[in-house]
Amino acid sequence: MTNVFLVKYGELAIKGKNRYIFENRLVATIRRNLKPLGKFEVQKEQGRITVEPKEDNIDPQIVIDKLSRVFGIIGIAYGTKREEVSFDAVKELALEHMKAELEHKDYLTFKVNTKRADKRFPMASMEVSAELGAYLLDEFPDKLKVDVHNPDMILTVELRNGTYVYSKTHKGAGGMPYGTNGKSTLLLSGGIDSPVAGWMIAKRGVEIDAVYFHSPPYTSERATQKVIDLAKKVAMYTGGMKVHIVPFTDIQMAIYEKCPHEQLTIIMRRIMMEIAQRIAESNESMSLITGESIGQVASQTMHSLVVTDDSARMPVFRPLIGFDKEEIVQIAKKIDTFETSILPYEDCCTIFVPKHPETKPRLESIERSEEALADCIEEMIEEAIRTTEVVSV
Amino acid sequence: MREIYLDNAATTKPLECVIEAVSETMRLEYGNPSSLHKKGIEAENKIKESTAFFANLLGASEDEIFYTSGGTESNNLAIIGSALAYQKTAKRIITTAIEHPSVGDVFTYLKGQGFDVIILNVDEKGYINLEELEASINEETSLVSIMHVNNEIGTIQDIEKIGALIKKKNPRTLFHVDAVQSFTKIPVSVRKAQIDLLSISAHKFYGPKGVGLLYKNKKVRLQNMLHGGGQQKNMRSGTENVPGIYGMYIAAKYVFNRQREILEHYKACKTYLYTRILNEIEGTHLNGDVVEVSAPHILNIAFEDIRAEVLLHSLEQNHIYVSSGSACASNKMSKSGTLAAIGLNGQALDSAIRFSFSIDVTEEDLETCVDVLKKQLVLLRKFTLGGKKR
Numbered sequence: 113m114t115n116v117f118l119v120k121y122g123e124l125a126i127k128g129k130n131r132y133i134f135e136n137r138l139v140a141t142i143r144r145n146l147k148p149l150g151k152f153e154v155q156k157e158q159g160r161i162t163v164e165p166k167e168d169n170i171d172p173q174i175v176i177d178k179l180s181r182v183f184g185i186i187g188i189a190y191g192t193k194r195e196e197v198s199f200d201a202v203k204e205l206a207l208e209h210m211k212a213e214l215e216h217k218d219y220l221t222f223k224v225n226t227k228r229a230d231k232r233f234p235m236a237s238m239e240v241s242a243e244l245g246a247y248l249l250d251e252f253p254d255k256l257k258v259d260v261h262n263p264d265m266i267l268t269v270e271l272r273n274g275t276y277v278y279s280k281t282h283k284g285a286g287g288m289p290y291g292t293n294g295k296s297t298l299l300l301s302g303g304i305d306s307p308v309a310g311w312m313i314a315k316r317g318v319e320i321d322a323v324y325f326h327s328p329p330y331t332s333e334r335a336t337q338k339v340i341d342l343a344k345k346v347a348m349y350t351g352g353m354k355v356h357i358v359p360f361t362d363i364q365m366a367i368y369e370k371c372p373h374e375q376l377t378i379i380m381r382r383i384m385m386e387i388a389q390r391i392a393e394s395n396e397s398m399s400l401i402t403g404e405s406i407g408q409v410a411s412q413t414m415h416s417l418v419v420t421d422d423s424a425r426m427p428v429f430r431p432l433i434g435f436d437k438e439e440i441v442q443i444a445k446k447i448d449t450f451e452t453s454i455l456p457y458e459d460c461c462t463i464f465v466p467k468h469p470e471t472k473p474r475l476e477s478i479e480r481s482e483e484a485l486a487d488c489i490e491e492m493i494e495e496a497i498r499t500t501e502v503v504s505v
Numbered sequence: 506m507r508e509i510y511l512d513n514a515a516t517t518k519p520l521e522c523v524i525e526a527v528s529e530t531m532r533l534e535y536g537n538p539s540s541l542h543k544k545g546i547e548a549e550n551k552i553k554e555s556t557a558f559f560a561n562l563l564g565a566s567e568d569e570i571f572y573t574s575g576g577t578e579s580n581n582l583a584i585i586g587s588a589l590a591y592q593k594t595a596k597r598i599i600t601t602a603i604e605h606p607s608v609g610d611v612f613t614y615l616k617g618q619g620f621d622v623i624i625l626n627v628d629e630k631g632y633i634n635l636e637e638l639e640a641s642i643n644e645e646t647s648l649v650s651i652m653h654v655n656n657e658i659g660t661i662q663d664i665e666k667i668g669a670l671i672k673k674k675n676p677r678t679l680f681h682v683d684a685v686q687s688f689t690k691i692p693v694s695v696r697k698a699q700i701d702l703l704s705i706s707a708h709k710f711y712g713p714k715g716v717g718l719l720y721k722n723k724k725v726r727l728q729n730m731l732h733g734g735g736q737q738k739n740m741r742s743g744t745e746n747v748p749g750i751y752g753m754y755i756a757a758k759y760v761f762n763r764q765r766e767i768l769e770h771y772k773a774c775k776t777y778l779y780t781r782i783l784n785e786i787e788g789t790h791l792n793g794d795v796v797e798v799s800a801p802h803i804l805n806i807a808f809e810d811i812r813a814e815v816l817l818h819s820l821e822q823n824h825i826y827v828s829s830g831s832a833c834a835s836n837k838m839s840k841s842g843t844l845a846a847i848g849l850n851g852q853a854l855d856s857a858i859r860f861s862f863s864i865d866v867t868e869e870d871l872e873t874c875v876d877v878l879k880k881q882l883v884l885l886r887k888f889t890l891g892g893k894k895r
Binding site for chain 2: 328330331368369
């Protein structure tokens with residue numbers, strides 16, 4: 113008898129011929145996330161992935177916690193396994209399971225649920241459930257009672273490449289396995305919103321690269337480190353990401369010198385979009401992601417969003433567009449990015465924030481202002497991309 | 506590229522001989538000083554050697570030296586320990602507005618515990634008013650805690666005068682001195698200054714981090730903070746940090762053997778940098794008292810129209826490491842106690858840079874520093890908020 117985690121995945125099972133690609137991605141991400149915890153055997157098994165610890169002293173709760181942060185997994189059951197597929201094996205595992213369960217309880221209602229992936233097994237599912245129920249009632253006559261409608265415990269038996277018994281299934285992160293739905297580039301700042309936006313798109317199986325603009329000496333090394341830490345938190349759910357760190361000071365200074373101050377932010381954002389999509393293009397990324405939400409700040413009014421969007425050639429996904437701050441904060445707390453996001457390292461950048469930003473910019477007017485940059489901006493963008501540093505997390 | 510480290514008031518780089526002494530002690534004298542066998546005695550002897558040295562240095566006796574985890578613990582133990590020990594008869598405790606948080610925040614805590622806390626103001630150079638101090642001390646005053654050298658602007662309080670004044674007004678009032686910034690730089694005699702409690706931290710004078718010292722006058726009772734094995738006369742339970750303590754001793758010995766030349770070196774650094782910056786860079790002025798009378802290793806200069814943290818990072822890009830007198834105004838975690846207390850406000854509060862020196866700093870380093878400052882300031886001032894607008 114060995115301990116085992118049965119990983120259940122949902123949506124991807126219906127994806128037909130590509131199913132094996134999804135499953136392989138999922139197995140790879142599981143292996144990656146569990147690696148720091150010790151040795152595990154991770155295998156595909158007909159609509160499930162089995163995870164067997166190969167070392168003692170592995171805390172199942174930590175494994176469940178890690179697995180529940182992998183996109184594509186809808187549930188994680190923790191139970192026991194025997195290689196042998198027989199009714200004797202079922203009885204033995206179920207008996208041990210009940211013993212452990214009843215150690216701290218006097219009384220329990222239960223029902224048995226059997227899944228027979230191996231259809232060659234001589235007994236039908238209903239038969240296994242009924243006979244196992246009867247056997248357990250005999251073993252614990254005073255402590256057990258069957259209740260098929262509202263049981264305290266559903267004891268699940270799965271008959272496949274081995275015999276599996278468990279009674280608890282923990283909720284997974286849902287979504288689709290990382291890398292099964294193309295690639296997108298996230299504009300990652302140190303704030304609360306952008307990591308959440310990246311997480312939401314990654315949830316749909318999209319592989320993510322991040323772009324961060326840093327402006328030394330106006331933003332510090334600590335601010336960069338904070339962004340890398342945030343990327344690591346999001347990568348827990350995915351399976352790694354690349355952070356492109358773009359030096360942005362010279363461009364900001366050029367805008368500051370040559371353009372009207374109330375338009376600083378909007379022009380800056382348009383150039384950020386331009387740089388992000390060039391980096392995206394050279395990394396097989398098909399779209400951009402931002403953490404924008406309508407009306408949150410001056411640069412995110414409808415007018416500003418329209419003007420910013422105009423600088424994008426590729427689709428820009430804004431999954432938070434209709435969210436209130438409080439809703440975003442809730443997700444940030446759930447995915448554990450909130451505490452990092454609120455660290456106060458990036459505020460020296462406020463020097464480039466105009467006192468009275470334009471909230472209703474018009475595209476023609478912005479484009480006219482940008483003409484002042486025409487002679488230098490292309491060169492500066494190329495230089496910024498050329499000197500971009502890439503960190504893999 | 507040479508690193509130019511000018512943040513020695515924050516911490517210093519340990520001396521090679523200290524690193525060696527610490528690792529040798531870890532390797533050889535690994536015993537527990539409380540053990541009855543030979544290994545224990547070997548370790549205990551290391552501590553005794555250190556204790557004899559520090560007692561002699563401070564003009565104290567050996568049973569008045571206690572080891573801690575550093576300045577913060579020494580300050581906490583001295584202040585909370587004495588406040589609690591004498592609270593039945595005396596509830597007033599006095600300190601200044603420019604203390605390090607490991608003193609200031611302790612007073613805030615004790616105020617919440619019902620103590621009568623008096624905070625003395627300072628003038629624009631950072632000195633307390635002795636008359637105000639005298640007036641504040643009453644029959645119920647158990648403790649006066651005053652820092653010797655201020656960590657941000659380097660102002661030196663006249664602790665001998667202060668000690669005499671306290672004892673004249675109320676002989677039972679204890680005098681605690683936070684000497685973390687002054688030790689090895691300004692002479693301290695606990696007898697002369699009538700000091701009852703004195704805090705020291707090793708990493709400010711090329712020693713290891715995580716170790717410090719508290720001098721406690723024999724006659725003073727302290728409520729211990731840590732309870733346990735009863736080490737250090739039950740004043741501070743916990744197995745002694747033998748390698749750290751020995752490393753602190755080696756560091757102090759090194760510095761005191763060369764004290765005159767080291768102090769001359771600090772002064773030369775400070776004068777050079779001060780003179781060049783104030784003469785050659787517009788919109789600069791000194792925070793604190795004139796350079797000749799403030800601490801030799803600390804220089805605090807305000808750069809008008811500059812946000813200190815931005816200047817700090819631009820120096821960092823050139824491998825020059827300094828400290829901003831106070832962090833960004835929008836950084837809610839900042840504590841700008843001293844600068845606000847000497848009357849700076851608004852932009853001035855946010856434009857101070859602290860340079861602090863060590864034995865490693867060379868004249869070429871400071872030359873480079875001035876060159877970089879000149880270059881960066883021209884650049885940064887061009888992009889000042891509220892500057893030009895078209």
